Amino acid sequence: MAKRIGVLLSGRGSNFEALAESVEAGRIPDAEIAIVVSNREGAEGIEKARRRGLDARVIPSKGLEREAYDKLVVAALLEKKIDLVCLAGYMRLLSPHFVTAFPNRILNIHPSLLPAFPGLESQRQALEHGAKFSGCTVHFVDENLDAGPIVLQACVAILDGDTPETLAERILLEEHRIYTEAVRIVLEGRYRMEGRRVLLNAPKGEGGK
Numbered sequence: 001m002a003k004r005i006g007v008l009l010s011g012r013g014s015n016f017e018a019l020a021e022s023v024e025a026g027r028i029p030d031a032e033i034a035i036v037v038s039n040r041e042g043a044e045g046i047e048k049a050r051r052r053g054l055d056a057r058v059i060p061s062k063g064l065e066r067e068a069y070d071k072l073v074v075a076a077l078l079e080k081k082i083d084l085v086c087l088a089g090y091m092r093l094l095s096p097h098f099v100t101a102f103p104n105r106i107l108n109i110h111p112s113l114l115p116a117f118p119g120l121e122s123q124r125q126a127l128e129h130g131a132k133f134s135g136c137t138v139h140f141v142d143e144n145l146d147a148g149p150i151v152l153q154a155c156v157a158i159l160d161g162d163t164p165e166t167l168a169e170r171i172l173l174e175e176h177r178i179y180t181e182a183v184r185i186v187l188e189g190r191y192r193m194e195g196r197r198v199l200l201n202a203p204k205g206e207g208g209k
């Protein structure tokens, strides 16, 4: 049976679109995007999901405590029998309630080489620090910010003329590429956990699930 992906987003949704295109093109085989949730009204990503005919829902987070909100989202994901949750520009920390509902089944994409430059404006942080390379990271999600075990990373050189915007643009291309690859690896169980280390190319079925 096709693996069911749930995407959570808060904004533009280009990583969501990249995943949706990869599913359609068979680069993520035997999978479907079964639900897209935004915590923000008017998120561009939700419009994109609707245009694709997907189940796209806004569950507003405003005014709700973290756990009370997460219970609503987790209920929607469970109702849709989601196998893997992909955070794609989802601007919220997850509560322990959320994380324990999907053990090793939540991924996030972050625009830096973690653990460098977590949090907001990572591209600006990298530039201002004077780093020569940055990039992006797909990692499993725990209740800490941008902190869970790393699945894949890609490196991007920082050029003298870069602004946060030009750097973000080049990193984004790599984000779209490695998010697809990481989702495929995780759905196919082609990894093995050794503490914090995610060892790839483990024989099929050995995934930490």
Ligand code: GRF
Pocket: 009, 011, 012, 013, 014, 015, 016, 045, 088, 089, 090, 109, 110, 111, 175
């Ligand atoms: C991306 O840079 C992602 O790494 C970060 O937020 C941004 C979301 O962009 N977590 P988009 O909404 O996927 O276009």
